[in-house]
Amino acid sequence: MDIPRYWRLKDQRYRLQGKKCLDCGNLSFPPRLVCPKCKSRNYEKYFFIGKGTVYSHTTIYQAPDRFDHIAPYSVGLIDLEEGVRITAQFTDVPAEELKIGMKVEMVIRQIYEDGPKGPILYGYKFRPVISV
Amino acid sequence: MDIPRYWRLKDQRYRLQGKKCLDCGNLSFPPRLVCPKCKSRNYEKYFFIGKGTVYSHTTIYQAPDRFDHIAPYSVGLIDLEEGVRITAQFTDVPAEELKIGMKVEMVIRQIYEDGPKGPILYGYKFRPVISV
Amino acid sequence: MRKVAIIGLGQTPVREHWESNLRDLGVTALRDAMDDAGVDTVDGVCVGNMLSGALSEQEHLGSLIVDYAGLDGVEGMKIEAACGSGAAAIRMAVKAVGSGLMDTVGVVGVEKLTEYSGKFSTAALATAADADYETTMGLSFVGINALLMRRYLYEYKYDKNDFSIFPINAHKNSIHNPNAMFRYEISEAQYAKSKHIAEPINLLDSSPIADGAAAVIVCAQENISQFKGKPISILACEVGTDTLALDNREDPLWLKGVERSVKKAYYLADVKPKDIDFFEVHDAFSIITALSLEASGFAERGEAIKFADKIGIGIKGGLPLTTGGGLKGRGHPVGATGVYQVVEAAKQLRGEVAKEVQIENNNIAMAQNIGGSGATVITTILKRIV
Amino acid sequence: MRKVAIIGLGQTPVREHWESNLRDLGVTALRDAMDDAGVDTVDGVCVGNMLSGALSEQEHLGSLIVDYAGLDGVEGMKIEAACGSGAAAIRMAVKAVGSGLMDTVGVVGVEKLTEYSGKFSTAALATAADADYETTMGLSFVGINALLMRRYLYEYKYDKNDFSIFPINAHKNSIHNPNAMFRYEISEAQYAKSKHIAEPINLLDSSPIADGAAAVIVCAQENISQFKGKPISILACEVGTDTLALDNREDPLWLKGVERSVKKAYYLADVKPKDIDFFEVHDAFSIITALSLEASGFAERGEAIKFADKIGIGIKGGLPLTTGGGLKGRGHPVGATGVYQVVEAAKQLRGEVAKEVQIENNNIAMAQNIGGSGATVITTILKRIV
Numbered sequence A, B: 001m002d003i004p005r006y007w008r009l010k011d012q013r014y015r016l017q018g019k020k021c022l023d024c025g026n027l028s029f030p031p032r033l034v035c036p037k038c039k040s041r042n043y044e045k046y047f048f049i050g051k052g053t054v055y056s057h058t059t060i061y062q063a064p065d066r067f068d069h070i071a072p073y074s075v076g077l078i079d080l081e082e083g084v085r086i087t088a089q090f091t092d093v094p095a096e097e098l099k100i101g102m103k104v105e106m107v108i109r110q111i112y113e114d115g116p117k118g119p120i121l122y123g124y125k126f127r128p129v130i131s132v
Numbered sequence C, D: 001m002r003k004v005a006i007i008g009l010g011q012t013p014v015r016e017h018w019e020s021n022l023r024d025l026g027v028t029a030l031r032d033a034m035d036d037a038g039v040d041t042v043d044g045v046c047v048g049n050m051l052s053g054a055l056s057e058q059e060h061l062g063s064l065i066v067d068y069a070g071l072d073g074v075e076g077m078k079i080e081a082a083c084g085s086g087a088a089a090i091r092m093a094v095k096a097v098g099s100g101l102m103d104t105v106g107v108v109g110v111e112k113l114t115e116y117s118g119k120f121s122t123a124a125l126a127t128a129a130d131a132d133y134e135t136t137m138g139l140s141f142v143g144i145n146a147l148l149m150r151r152y153l154y155e156y157k158y159d160k161n162d163f164s165i166f167p168i169n170a171h172k173n174s175i176h177n178p179n180a181m182f183r184y185e186i187s188e189a190q191y192a193k194s195k196h197i198a199e200p201i202n203l204l205d206s207s208p209i210a211d212g213a214a215a216v217i218v219c220a221q222e223n224i225s226q227f228k229g230k231p232i233s234i235l236a237c238e239v240g241t242d243t244l245a246l247d248n249r250e251d252p253l254w255l256k257g258v259e260r261s262v263k264k265a266y267y268l269a270d271v272k273p274k275d276i277d278f279f280e281v282h283d284a285f286s287i288i289t290a291l292s293l294e295a296s297g298f299a300e301r302g303e304a305i306k307f308a309d310k311i312g313i314g315i316k317g318g319l320p321l322t323t324g325g326g327l328k329g330r331g332h333p334v335g336a337t338g339v340y341q342v343v344e345a346a347k348q349l350r351g352e353v354a355k356e357v358q359i360e361n362n363n364i365a366m367a368q369n370i371g372g373s374g375a376t377v378i379t380t381i382l383k384r385i386v
């Protein structure tokens, strides 16, 4: 029940808040205090739109303790449109339909429950873009 | 629920099994693979009788998670008759009656329960020697 | 081995940093120290930390800190020696620079203890002791120190309230340290009424758990002219150990780890206790201050309190202690503490602390970082470079 | 820096050691290495370990191991760099001896992973990755490697079964290593039917968690005549790092940490990949063997499997891999693995392994230990001293 961490990460988990370097324009997710490109400590908040393509994916059968009851589930690396890659679970898609290069978008879902009495963690997952 | 550790330590916890160096006669508790006096790796099991005197004692009010529900409780350093000092909880004695130099003897008691569904750990505690 | 120096200092305030994670605290202190030294990269980073795995589910801090500090590719490793992790990391940096393998090394001590509830942190801190034979008996880390204090009171016939001299002094100094957590004075009366944590240790004997990070940049002394930071020489940074469990020591009131560590440090630095101008002692508990003063050769056995009273441990005393507030007043982010101590000592030697706590004409400082109940002790001796 | 050598070797079998605790495993390996070297004390001990805090509720392993090894008072510290902790500890010993601060240092890698259930160990191992952005998303450590393997299969159009060449070879060698956990051969058919852990990684791609300890004694090469052990020269033991999180790398299939580590190691050792007679690769997963062969300069990008097939990775091949069974066949006690690799390589160079796996006329060996998904990489190059 690490409540401070839940609270601290809420802007990342709900809104994909990263940072933009004010000196070279480099975008980071997660947020960083030092720009990996130009070493500047001069930053502003940046919110990613949450659209991207699948760089890789896996389906997890043997899961860490906390995720054991939902296994198997799929996790992947997603290349966001803004040029940053992030790690996230997939949702609303069967594992066998996942493909590298597939277009996906962010949604907010339950990530895990921290024990029967603990808080529920919500955050970003990605689902295939539904064509209209 | 670290079952292997429960099982591994049972001779220490129930029978105060330490070791005796076959080269210099030095007694150790806990058991050691290398004699701290003569560095010999030549050892036999040795069972301490479980009688001794209080070297020091404390009463714990702010306890680690697992022991929180039994606080306050008393723990001490006990000089065994064989010349080895060990750490143990006291039982059957109010905290205010504990004194340095007091004669005590080993008994087996519940040490803690590992969660509502976990195993119960039993082991040595010490109580004042009851004069007959 | 070539001589080494400290060329940069950085620290975050010691606080309950709910808004910052380990990496942000560590990176802030490290980058501040690099800015102070005037460098934009280092050859390696040593991270002192004890409980990131237990309390933040995060190991591999060496890579994490170099990555987030913008030092991509640089060597980074975590060193753990319980509450002595911070100075242990400095020791590793001294070896790395001393060997000539590296010229400039960053050291970061970082710890986050307030991520979970206090009971959980208490259990995590007890992993400094013997898990199978001390901790499983219900002995907390405070409890181990309480066993020492009880025996000390018995052997040397002190009144428990006599120990108040140490925390009162620490709090008097922490007022002037903006990075300290507790910036207020405490009185003898408050000490006497303070609630028990593990009898006879009360709340005002105990340093508070906290979050924080401190950093130093270590370089070869022959290179100091290349940097913008004000250099301080590391005369010695030496380790002594003792049995992990307190019960395994023949004479628990004599900290052999301290004795071993200071003997090596005094020898290497070529100084005697009387040459030390001030001492950043590891006052995790009042009893440890007393035992450290004795085993370090300042006071006779059983005489630490009388010694403190007689010589004076305040800023104008004969041996100022815990000039930045110590673990008691500044707070004790365990794996960071050893680095905070050295940062404070170096700032004193540089003449950069608040004027109320600035010791005049100081020249040689000692900082001592203790892991567990004295199982790892690292003594660092620093000297002003004229 | 002065030259350093390995003068003593020790190891316990890799097993589920339910009957032994961390200290017994560590002390056994260390004392065996000391006996091999013919020494009864050392100047310091570096302990490589990742998860003693999480899985044995025991930190402060440095003091614990020196205490129980009968080395009362000797400096002991724990080094942590995830699965790279073992070689990281060797690296620290090289610095300590190289600096001249110490003449003889013991290194122990020790880990106990079977104290709790597998799910708990899986969670603990994931602390090697980014806790806030990888692990909390449900990504296991196997899963991270599965993401690499999936992309590799996609980029280079391999059939997944092509990877079986690496685990089949590892198991073929582990039969002859009495300290290996899995002493049986596996077939292509078994590999193809093996169950998924994190698709596309199956059970036979994955090194098994296990308990164990391995130790080496490091000394100054100028002192080797003082010892009874057969010396092996350490030409280099160099570190490269990369971002902690896989998603932060521009090109995840190129292990920059490996490239950085081997470049420094080749330079210091003054060797080229073709000079390496055999390679103890970090085959935690089959995909890592492939990526390591490429970033280490043995195979072209995307060609590791073809390279292995063509040059031969068996004992009589052009580049024998994992001659003691590797992490796959010997087992992977994470913080101990890097030391096991170096012990195996040194035994090969000494000519002390089973004749079925003894490489003839070998001279230069390389061992590579990888922490996390390549965030810390330590490459050690060893040479026979004629």
Ligand SMILES: [Zn+2]
Pocket (backbone or CB within 6 Å): A021, A022, A023, A024, A025, A026, A035, A036, A037, A038, A039, A040
């Ligand atoms: Zn920038």
Ligand SMILES: [Zn+2]
Pocket (backbone or CB within 6 Å): B021, B022, B023, B024, B025, B026, B035, B036, B037, B038, B039, B040
């Ligand atoms: Zn003996």
